[in-house]
Amino acid sequence: MRPEQFDDLAGLLPRLAGLPTPALVLDQEAVEANIAHTLALVGTPRRWRAHVKTARIGWTVDRLLAAGVTRFKAATVGELAMLLDRGARDVLLAYPAVGPARAAASALADRHPQARVSILVDAAETAGQPGRLAAFLDADTGMHRTGVDAGDVAAALAVLSAYREAGWAFAGVHAYGGHLADLPDPDRAAAVRDELRRLTALAGAVEAGGHAVPELCTGTSHTFHESVQAAQDGTAIGTAISRAGGGAAVTVGAGTVVYNDARSLARFAGQPAFARYRAAAGVLTRVVSRRAGQVTVDAGLTAIQVDAGRPHAVVAGHPGVIVGPPSQEHLVLTGAVEGFEVGETLMLLPRHVDTALAQFGVVYRVGGEGTVRPEEVSGRHQPSSPA
Numbered sequence: 327m328r329p330e331q332f333d334d335l336a337g338l339l340p341r342l343a344g345l346p347t348p349a350l351v352l353d354q355e356a357v358e359a360n361i362a363h364t365l366a367l368v369g370t371p372r373r374w375r376a377h378v379k380t381a382r383i384g385w386t387v388d389r390l391l392a393a394g395v396t397r398f399k400a401a402t403v404g405e406l407a408m409l410l411d412r413g414a415r416d417v418l419l420a421y422p423a424v425g426p427a428r429a430a431a432s433a434l435a436d437r438h439p440q441a442r443v444s445i446l447v448d449a450a451e452t453a454g455q456p457g458r459l460a461a462f463l464d465a466d467t468g469m470h471r472t473g474v475d476a477g478d479v480a481a482a483l484a485v486l487s488a489y490r491e492a493g494w495a496f497a498g499v500h501a502y503g504g505h506l507a508d509l510p511d512p513d514r515a516a517a518v519r520d521e522l523r524r525l526t527a528l529a530g531a532v533e534a535g536g537h538a539v540p541e542l543c544t545g546t547s548h549t550f551h552e553s554v555q556a557a558q559d560g561t562a563i564g565t566a567i568s569r570a571g572g573g574a575a576v577t578v579g580a581g582t583v584v585y586n587d588a589r590s591l592a593r594f595a596g597q598p599a600f601a602r603y604r605a606a607a608g609v610l611t612r613v614v615s616r617r618a619g620q621v622t623v624d625a626g627l628t629a630i631q632v633d634a635g636r637p638h639a640v641v642a643g644h645p646g647v648i649v650g651p652p653s654q655e656h657l658v659l660t661g662a663v664e665g666f667e668v669g670e671t672l673m674l675l676p677r678h679v680d681t682a683l684a685q686f687g688v689v690y691r692v693g694g695e696g697t698v699r700p701e702e703v704s705g706r707h708q709p710s711s712p713a
Contacts, residue, residue, distance in 0.1 A: 368580075629674075
């Protein structure tokens with residue numbers, strides 16, 4: 327079943343006819359509604375460490391700050407700089423920054439002394455001097471990308487001991503469970519609870535080893551609700567999580583939910599708790615050619631990536647249209663395309679909004695009053711120098 331939210335963005339088309347294509351478009355009202363709904367689900371802004379690898383623009387960060395969100399995650403030094411410049415006071419650069427990236431993060435921390443800047447750590451040999459940076463232990467719960475194995479207490483303590491000897495402050499334990507996103511509902515909930523059990527055990531062992539655990543950060547956009555529910559329930563695991571590390575704050579690192587995409591909305595379909603989420607970001611495209619049974623639009627791989635699988639997008643307002651494999655600059659649509667004319671604009675809802683944002687330098691923000699304002703995508707790249 328196609329969720330009705332797939333078609334929300336089609337209503338913006340009459341206001342956008344004059345824009346060049348392809349273009350990334352943002353529905354301001356939908357963004358604000360999604361932020362409010364996420365806060366309602368997590369219960370308090372203090373529990374949300376909002377990941378801005380989706381947001382990427384200052385206006386959205388301002389909306390998160392205005393809603394009371396104080397903790398953030400960034401995927402690049404460019405996003406870290408954008409957050410600090412907008413006034414964020416607690417930012418985790420969510421990968422093991424080494425070399426010039428660490429130097430740049432340290433310089434940004436120096437430039438913003440009112441903020442706490444943390445990085446992920448998973449290797450003793452990378453300790454070095456902290457400057458004003460703090461460290462989150464990165465725990466691998468199955469993604470197998472970065473982090474110390476969540477079950478390897480000795481390795482975790484070795485990393486933390488090396489960083490403590492080098493003078494680092496320890497900010498908490500972090501895990502990213504992106505590998506759980508596509509599990510079916512019963513299996514995903516069980517996997518999230520298992521992940522939290524492992525992290526709780528690790529946090530307890532870390533604390534017993536002499537390292538207080540101020541925060542336990544877990545939960546992606548596809549698992550944050552299960553994480554919150556497990557941390558709040560009255561079972562033994564809920565009690566253990568609430569006491570992990572001597573009273574660690576349990577936070578969730580959701581990001582995609584600020585804008586949503588075809589993948590998240592399909593995942594949320596049929597779940598009452600997520601019924602209010604809306605599609606807030608789409609790619610405006612234009613029909614540039616047509617022939618019998620198909621049309622070609624000007625939004626190929628340079629506009630929407632296929633990293634999350636195919637179909638990599640859906641056409642808002644047109645459930646009968648079939649999205650074909652893209653080329654670099656073009657995309658062929660088939661199925662119910664008989665009424666499309668050359669020059670007509672359509673709205674594509676990406677399957678993965680994060681990488682779509684990364685393709686554009688400007689986002690066009692559509693306000694409820696009918697205004698269309700360009701916003702710079704300011705967190706795309708690393709700063710040109712550490713200073």
